[in-house]
Amino acid sequence: MHEVFTGSFTQQEPIPEAGIAAALAVMRHGRLHRYNLAEGEAGEVALLEQEFAAATGAHYCLAVASGGYAMACALRAVGVRPGDRVLSNAFTLAPVPGAIAAVGATPVFVEAAEDLTIDLAHLQTQIARSGAKVLLLSHMRGHICDMRALMDICDAAGVSVVEDCAHTMGAAWDGVATGRWGLVGCFSTQTYKHLNSGEGGLIVSDDSQVMARAVLLSGSYMNYDRHSASPPPELFDGLRLDVPNISGRMDNLRAAILRPQLHGLDERRARWNALYATVEAGLEATPGVTLIRRKPQEGFVGSSFQFLLRDWPAGMVQTVLAGCRARGVELKWFGAAEPSGFTSRYDHWRYAAPVRLPQTDRLLAGLIDMRLPLTFTTGDCALIARILRAELRAARQAG
Numbered sequence: 001m002h003e004v005f006t007g008s009f010t011q012q013e014p015i016p017e018a019g020i021a022a023a024l025a026v027m028r029h030g031r032l033h034r035y036n037l038a039e040g041e042a043g044e045v046a047l048l049e050q051e052f053a054a055a056t057g058a059h060y061c062l063a064v065a066s067g068g069y070a071m072a073c074a075l076r077a078v079g080v081r082p083g084d085r086v087l088s089n090a091f092t093l094a095p096v097p098g099a100i101a102a103v104g105a106t107p108v109f110v111e112a113a114e115d116l117t118i119d120l121a122h123l124q125t126q127i128a129r130s131g132a133k134v135l136l137l138s139h140m141r142g143h144i145c146d147m148r149a150l151m152d153i154c155d156a157a158g159v160s161v162v163e164d165c166a167h168t169m170g171a172a173w174d175g176v177a178t179g180r181w182g183l184v185g186c187f188s189t190q191t192y193k194h195l196n197s198g199e200g201g202l203i204v205s206d207d208s209q210v211m212a213r214a215v216l217l218s219g220s221y222m223n224y225d226r227h228s229a230s231p232p233p234e235l236f237d238g239l240r241l242d243v244p245n246i247s248g249r250m251d252n253l254r255a256a257i258l259r260p261q262l263h264g265l266d267e268r269r270a271r272w273n274a275l276y277a278t279v280e281a282g283l284e285a286t287p288g289v290t291l292i293r294r295k296p297q298e299g300f301v302g303s304s305f306q307f308l309l310r311d312w313p314a315g316m317v318q319t320v321l322a323g324c325r326a327r328g329v330e331l332k333w334f335g336a337a338e339p340s341g342f343t344s345r346y347d348h349w350r351y352a353a354p355v356r357l358p359q360t361d362r363l364l365a366g367l368i369d370m371r372l373p374l375t376f377t378t379g380d381c382a383l384i385a386r387i388l389r390a391e392l393r394a395a396r397q398a399g
């Protein structure tokens, strides 16, 4: 009998009881807006910002409405203007080029390397070709490039780096948290990321000018003195009449849900990495399968798993996907002709007028992706790996 997996690849864990209690307290007192505070009250959003700044070692933190909003706000805050060109990974998710488009700028895509990170040689080429002064670097699916080498290239060329850490909250390169290498780090607290408030985003930076602009942009009205992880109020004097209000604040209800989750992030990273290691071990030495090797400096969070079916014909990949789906294993394929669900490819983003990138095309044609929600056990992951192995073998035998 064929083994079948019955778990759900989209089912996250429930909100911790402490988060539910804190959310109920906010609803009972009714002060959901971040600036609606009782005498002497700090507010859940300001406390979350303080705690996230401390967790990442950043001077400043701002909580906002989504990860996409965080990126667009960061781009505006670092000075991207309509008509500018902004470098970014060709292999990323749609909200990344979307954030560039939101500020009226144009993405300049950079090839993906074999380990799914940004190709540093091509980055240098694209910097020289485009003259772009900002890179929106996406740590897509949690894969982290050599951040020292990347910062050397960008610093030498005068390129500011905004990091998209939607898949790397809790992760580090060489002991330094992602989001702390560039000028600004952006995080998402959308349901499928590492903290879950349905929607939400966080911005961190050490730059007081950039952060003061971000706070004003987010819609602080003249309440920036109610932030406790922001630059001091006098820093806003020269800015407050010049920076537009583009409302995208976080509210106290979401922050209340997030704070207890943030405290448990280290424990959850350990569980994610145990799931990841189980799938990896189960797929070791599978004929035709290329695993993505993690570098020793990469302190990653294994919340999803990728592997390559390098140069497999599309029909054979589809046989694997169908075989796995029939046995309860939901895979995503970056090689599909049409975008589906959350998965799309740079050449699907027509508004960005993408130019063909042969190296990325070849890579994505064989790239398989799988979520590993924490509702899975290591036993589930061992079973998933057995099903994958069997279906991969069957597809190869069928040719």
Ligand SMILES: *Cc1c(COP(=O)(O)O)cnc(C)c1O
Binding pocket: 066, 067, 068, 069, 092, 093, 095, 096, 138, 139, 140, 141, 164, 166, 167, 188, 189, 190, 200, 201
């Ligand atoms: C989810 C995601 C984001 C942010 O998305 P939101 O849904 O706006 O919070 C950014 N980058 C990547 C790579 C993502 O997967």
